[in-house]
Amino acid sequence: MLLMIPGPVHLHERIQLAMAKPMIGHRTKDFSEILEYCTEMLKKLFGTKHDVFIISGSGTAGMEAAIACFSKVKRITCIDNGKFGDRLGKIAERYTEVDVVRFEWGKSIELDEVEKSLAEGSEALAFVHNETSTGILNPARELAKIAKKYDALVIMDGITSVGGDYVAMDEWGVDVAIVGSQKCIGAPPGLCAVAVNDRAWEFYNEKCPFYLDLKAYKKKLEDWQTPYTPAVSLFFALQEALKIIEEEGLENRIRRHRELSAFVRKWVEEAGLELFPELNEYSQYSNTVTAIKMPEGITDKELRGELKEKYGILISGGQEHLKGKIFRIGTMGNVTIRDVVTTLACIERILVKRGIIKPVLGEIEA
Amino acid sequence: MLLMIPGPVHLHERIQLAMAKPMIGHRTKDFSEILEYCTEMLKKLFGTKHDVFIISGSGTAGMEAAIACFSKVKRITCIDNGKFGDRLGKIAERYTEVDVVRFEWGKSIELDEVEKSLAEGSEALAFVHNETSTGILNPARELAKIAKKYDALVIMDGITSVGGDYVAMDEWGVDVAIVGSQKCIGAPPGLCAVAVNDRAWEFYNEKCPFYLDLKAYKKKLEDWQTPYTPAVSLFFALQEALKIIEEEGLENRIRRHRELSAFVRKWVEEAGLELFPELNEYSQYSNTVTAIKMPEGITDKELRGELKEKYGILISGGQEHLKGKIFRIGTMGNVTIRDVVTTLACIERILVKRGIIKPVLGEIEA
Known part of the structure; x- marks a missing residue:
């Protein structure tokens, strides 16, 4: 997994x-x-x-x-x-x-x-x-x-x-x-x-x-x-x-976290999905976890279930009253660009199959 | 170790x-x-x-x-x-x-x-x-x-x-x-x-x-x-x-702990050393750790030091005001009779060398 x-x-x-x-x-x-x-x-x-x-x-x-x-x-x-x-x-x-x-x-x-x-x-x-x-x-x-x-x-x-x-x-x-x-x-x-x-x-x-x-x-x-x-x-x-x-060096590590989370956000944007946080001038998107609104046409159980059962990838749902409303992808620790691409590719397959988004991952610049 | x-x-x-x-x-x-x-x-x-x-x-x-x-x-x-x-x-x-x-x-x-x-x-x-x-x-x-x-x-x-x-x-x-x-x-x-x-x-x-x-x-x-x-x-x-x-079975495990600690106590007795606890009619010697009074003619540092440095065996000393006055041998967990014999054999070598005890381990019945 x-x-x-x-x-x-x-x-x-x-x-x-x-x-x-x-x-x-x-x-x-x-x-x-x-x-x-x-x-x-x-x-x-x-x-x-x-x-x-x-x-x-x-x-x-x-x-x-x-x-x-x-x-x-x-x-x-x-x-x-x-x-x-x-x-x-x-x-x-x-x-x-x-x-x-x-x-x-x-x-x-x-x-x-x-x-x-x-x-x-x-x-x-x-x-x-x-x-x-x-x-x-x-x-x-x-x-x-x-x-x-x-x-x-x-x-x-x-x-x-x-x-x-x-x-x-x-x-x-x-x-x-x-x-x-x-x-x-x-x-x-x-x-x-x-x-x-x-x-x-x-x-x-x-x-x-x-x-x-x-x-x-x-x-x-x-x-x-x-x-x-x-x-x-x-x-x-x-x-x-x-x-x-x-x-790795702490600076390189921080840069990697920032780049990988930016990549996830870029994919969200290109795919026409929506990030969950509402930022103001002081706050930023997290660089270690990205929260995405659950799109219409799929349930949390379907998305995370298929991702887990078919592809062997575990992502998180929302907690408490956010359950079912968002899903979350971590970009923490020793995670690699390969891990991120793998995860997004499989999510994309699940969403494309249902006609919820069009495939965009291939064209995102990293 | x-x-x-x-x-x-x-x-x-x-x-x-x-x-x-x-x-x-x-x-x-x-x-x-x-x-x-x-x-x-x-x-x-x-x-x-x-x-x-x-x-x-x-x-x-x-x-x-x-x-x-x-x-x-x-x-x-x-x-x-x-x-x-x-x-x-x-x-x-x-x-x-x-x-x-x-x-x-x-x-x-x-x-x-x-x-x-x-x-x-x-x-x-x-x-x-x-x-x-x-x-x-x-x-x-x-x-x-x-x-x-x-x-x-x-x-x-x-x-x-x-x-x-x-x-x-x-x-x-x-x-x-x-x-x-x-x-x-x-x-x-x-x-x-x-x-x-x-x-x-x-x-x-x-x-x-x-x-x-x-x-x-x-x-x-x-x-x-x-x-x-x-x-x-x-x-x-x-x-x-x-x-x-x-x-192993819980009963067998308890029996093993009891037998191994009894073996340690038997060695202490045969070697002419002294167990630390003073029992009354209700209490018993622990079956998972044996505390032994430090004999005359050797310090805690010498005994545990040589055991660790030369033989690669770690036992415990006394805690707080008992430091230097006792040493303790655990017979816990998945410890075997071989581990116990090994430990006692090395302690015996250290004490015999200093003329503190005579060798007895060979003759103890298990």
Whole structure:
């Protein structure tokens, strides 16, 4: 099965095989070296000189660590213009007062509404950089800038941008950021990382979950160790994934993500299909996942079903109320132009057969 | 390196290779089938007909899920006769009032002291079944029985007993129990599971961590799904590890763990060394890890150092204040009599060379 969903991504063979290595003890120099390498490489991906803590858990564990550990705030503003923004708010509710600034899923963030919420007394702002559920790249730099006007802590979910698109945490003034292993980094799911600058610790809440308490991670990282037994095999995989990134070069990698997503969008346009996101002057189309409106004349089940059963390609549908209304194609991780062409060619066959579009793939310039 | 530490354990080749499989989408029938198989098999290992939830995270994540989700209690009694009992108390402190009943590490639990704490008004009891840090098997059945006298919820950390020693959660009256993947089950670290009976939900605390909220796991399990992206590769490994358990047969597996640990203890006795735990009438030596007092004439660094550097065998030292005072040999997972003989033979060579013991391994009956 060719995975073209927005994570978990198809694994590079080297990454698959890395997991087949014999187990090692985690309280050893061997493991510390892996942890150090991964931590230092992730700092480059986040664009930070500050701390990065790797947690054995899904991206959601990272979201909760980021919010819970730094929730000593009177109120936090959470931006919801998609499923993962919605999740940030739901997590934050467990720790402090929350003001959710909502936009219809697929719509862009209006900066003045965010500013209004901050001005009303929020001490922190949490948002999703790349909203996977709708295919929008939210304006991280601008959001951080507004938050700074109100001296608010900035927490950014970079789960599906870090490692695949440009992220410059320190430069943008983002205090806390999160990434997941199974997205742009190209590793299997099960690890996440939280980048934390010095300022964030002023907001440290000692009532955060024990397992996600980043203070314990910080202390153990002095010896390049984790506080609890790490998912060692996944670290083997992460190390290999980061080596592949190092070999490719981060700039080349970002360019590849941008070119491949641009290719998908070009095909959508040429085929007369419609992209789902409604952009404003600050937001952009995501470079790691493209959300496309389901055309008339075919159902989600037919499109994704035939693609999966006949062609062995997995793409995503819409989530929650978007189910059936959109389909999503990931261009994340170690995905190649061949993977993208393969996917579009098969989708095109399905749609052409039903008379929904005309064939255009052959003529698109890449 | 031969891992003879009490987890992560040395992996069976089949389990290593399972992780090298290509990634699959987690919102698929393929993944649901794996989750269903793992869940149903784990129920047998826990000895329960109730729910089992698998979390992507370390054993500590499971401990926290078990305590946090069911912490709607006025007070919880936590038993500390080792490092992991101590951890239960530290986790519980974040959620409710705690009474820690402490015994010196290495000493056995005195049931009357536990009963006293319960009688003083605890609504829950948490304890570690197999205390890895000291090599004691605590009396789960008796502890559950006492708790029931006071109608208290019973939470048992079975991280290093489930799958390697006899556990009968439903029969004993344990309401919530925990296991880790990298111990007796023989899989890599990074997954844990929490077994929960119906009664536990009366104590559900909706302010538990979002990521560890077992109510969300319960809801998604209706469709054989997890609420957040699972560590798919580790599920491949867990599935294979559980197949190996099915092939071996749980009874045979428990017998093997008991025989191999008995072999280690027999060697300790014959060699004139001393086991660390002080048993009373209710407690037993652990069948999954043996803790031995460091003999005079050698340091921890010398013993474990030479064993690692010269012979390529990793065993564990003592934790916290027991560092340097004991060493620990795991007999967990898919460990064989050859692994045990290898380990003891090399330790014997190190100790005989220094005139600390006489060679005895050749003559021990197995």
